[in-house]
Amino acid sequence: MTTLDVREIPPVNRHDRIHEAFHALDPGESLxxxxxxxxxxxxxxxxxxxxEFDEDGYEVEQEGPERFVANLPKEA
Incomplete structure (x- = not known):
């Protein structure tokens, strides 16, 4: 599993960084x-x-007022 904390990345760059990290995953892995x-x-x-995004495996949990942790799985 790969973890990416995007809170310090400027909002305009976040989705690009997330997509790059997701595409680098092997099938069956999660970001x-x-x-x-x-x-x-x-x-x-x-x-x-x-x-390749596994919508059914997506999960998000709010751990605080400004901390959301989301699991983005890649289909096997």
Missing amino acids: TIVNDHDPQPLYYEMAAEIP
Whole structure:
């Protein structure tokens, strides 16, 4: 599993960095991101644009007011 904390990345660059990290995964692996807000727009973007994104395995948990941890699995 790869973890990427995007809270310190400028918002305009976050999705590009997440996509790069996701594409570097092997099939069956997951990317965990730590974000300062609910990454629901990212979920919709990935579901629409990335066939390898496992929508059914997606999970997000709010661990604090500005800490959301999302699991973005890549289909095997």
